[in-house]
Amino acid sequence: xxxxxxxxxxxxxxxxxxxxxxxxxxxxxxxxxxxxxxxxxxxxxxxxxxxxxxxxxxxxxxxxxxxxxxxxxxxxxxxxxxxxxxxxxxxxxxxxxxxxxxxxxxxxxxxxxxxxxxxxxxxxxxxxxxxxxxxxxxxxxxxxxxxxxxxxxxxxxxxxxxxxxxxxxxxxxxxxxxxxxxxxxxxxxxxxxxxxxxxxxxxxxxxxxxxxxxxxxxxxxxxxxxxxxxxxxxxxxxxxxxxxxxxxxxxxx
Numbered sequence: 001x002x003x004x005x006x007x008x009x010x011x012x013x014x015x016x017x018x019x020x021x022x023x024x025x026x027x028x029x030x031x032x033x034x035x036x037x038x039x040x041x042x043x044x045x046x047x048x049x050x051x052x053x054x055x056x057x058x059x060x061x062x063x064x065x066x067x068x069x070x071x072x073x074x075x076x077x078x079x080x081x082x083x084x085x086x087x088x089x090x091x092x093x094x095x096x097x098x099x100x101x102x103x104x105x106x107x108x109x110x111x112x113x114x115x116x117x118x119x120x121x122x123x124x125x126x127x128x129x130x131x132x133x134x135x136x137x138x139x140x141x142x143x144x145x146x147x148x149x150x151x152x153x154x155x156x157x158x159x160x161x162x163x164x165x166x167x168x169x170x171x172x173x174x175x176x177x178x179x180x181x182x183x184x185x186x187x188x189x190x191x192x193x194x195x196x197x198x199x200x201x202x203x204x205x206x207x208x209x210x211x212x213x214x215x216x217x218x219x220x221x222x223x224x225x226x227x228x229x230x231x232x233x234x235x236x237x238x239x240x241x242x243x244x245x246x247x248x249x250x251x252x253x
Contacts, residue, residue, distance in 0.1 A: 010041030042066015059234035113152025
């Protein structure tokens with residue numbers, strides 16, 4: 001019995017052309033019945049697909065029709081079922097963000113890559129950092145701070161000079177964005193089990209927004225961040241080209 005494949009594509013011309021080409025060859029099935037879900041686009045679209053399909057049983061295999069494609073495989077039309085059956089599976093737990101806004105409203109969102117707090121006005125943010133109910137930093141003056149998973153450590157975190165984390169390390173990276181005081185503080189490594197709370201000081205004069213994989217909330221008062229181990233995102237990579245190998249390669253470029 002042939003494997004059932006569901007294709008999903010970004011709105012770009014190249015992704016839509018790939019969608020048409022692949023469905024002509026392999027057909028299209030409903031996501032709920034699929035054995036595999038194939039995402040056609042870039043890394044941003046891959047994140048969208050993982051969030052969209054987190055309640056479906058099928059793993060997600062990405063093919064790059066975008067720019068960077070760190071989480072994607074090369075685009076090939078031949079022997080797709082064979083590549084899917086031989087693929088390496090990587091399981092990722094997202095972060096869950098609970099943001100309390102200045103007006104008292106509480107918003108939640110999931111992040112596969114990172115949760116970021118960013119200044120939303122002309123003045124630097126003033127943040128207070130707690131880890132597992134223990135205050136670790138009384139005041140961080142900065143443009144922002146982020147908490148990244150290993151899967152997201154090569155994205156915004158790496159651009160902000162944060163560390164690349166091996167997939168099996170069970171740690172999170174907390175990285176400062178343009179820290180002004182303490183000037184030399186760049187961040188910390190935290191256990192995956194850590195519960196992080198970041199309070200926004202002087203939040204009226206120095207507004208801050210919170211972002212979880214591009215899901216954003218303005219006028220944040222505090223944010224709690226932790227790993228959501230009940231959710232498992234299953235991502236497939238071509239044999240010999242899994243996330244662990246990609247993370248190593250990234251450090252020797």
